[in-house]
Amino acid sequence: MRIIYLSFGSCRLGYNRTSPGEHLKNICIIYEVVQPDSDTKSAVAGPDIWYRDGLRFECQQCGMCCSVSGVVFVTGSEIRRISRYLGMREEIFEKAYVKELDGRLTLGERDDGGCLLLDPVTRSCKAYTVRPQQCSSFPFWPELLKNQVAWNRESTLCPGMNKGRLWEIREIKKKMLKE
Numbered sequence: 565m566r567i568i569y570l571s572f573g574s575c576r577l578g579y580n581r582t583s584p585g586e587h588l589k590n591i592c593i594i595y596e597v598v599q600p601d602s603d604t605k606s607a608v609a610g611p612d613i614w615y616r617d618g619l620r621f622e623c624q625q626c627g628m629c630c631s632v633s634g635v636v637f638v639t640g641s642e643i644r645r646i647s648r649y650l651g652m653r654e655e656i657f658e659k660a661y662v663k664e665l666d667g668r669l670t671l672g673e674r675d676d677g678g679c680l681l682l683d684p685v686t687r688s689c690k691a692y693t694v695r696p697q698q699c700s701s702f703p704f705w706p707e708l709l710k711n712q713v714a715w716n717r718e719s720t721l722c723p724g725m726n727k728g729r730l731w732e733i734r735e736i737k738k739k740m741l742k743e
């Protein structure tokens with residue numbers, strides 16, 4: 565299931581877009597990939613699927629997507645995995661990095677909106693190899709795959725899209741539907 569939130573003021577998201585208008589600057593769009601539903605199925609199936617020849621994506625490690633205010637949902641198993649990776653006790657990690665939002669757990673943010681797991685100096689994720697599924701499945705999100713316009717629009721924000729490694733359709737499906 566895909567949920568898109570429009571948030572005013574304190575921004576929550578997977579990926580944030582700010583408006584140039586001052587009064588609109590805290591509007592953001594939030595994506596959440598929870599489980600496959602009809603949107604997902606329509607993005608991954610069908611003979612007319614627009615990315616049948618695959619898509620290019622290779623993260624450039626620019627850190628841009630992690631530097632903007634947003635919401636990254638984390639599960640209990642992801643918290644366990646990340647805290648182990650960082651060599652922290654789970655409860656210590658949770659206290660320092662996790663917050664609750666509408667009854668769900670999310671990664672916390674710095675004052676500037678960046679993800680707490682983003683190293684502000686190197687601009688890389690401190691837990692990249694064990695990052696949450698929401699992060700690792702980007703940009704193969706149903707809402708970005710639903711058509712080429714959505715994909716290309718996102719590529720203006722992410723320099724890794726349409727660049728580097730070619731992901732075959734079977735790999736994209738696997739990424740989308742993982743977990």
Ligand code: SF4
Nearest residue numbers: 623624627629722724
């Ligand atoms: S290249 Fe894209 S996915 Fe990688 S860090 Fe930059 S914005 Fe994020």
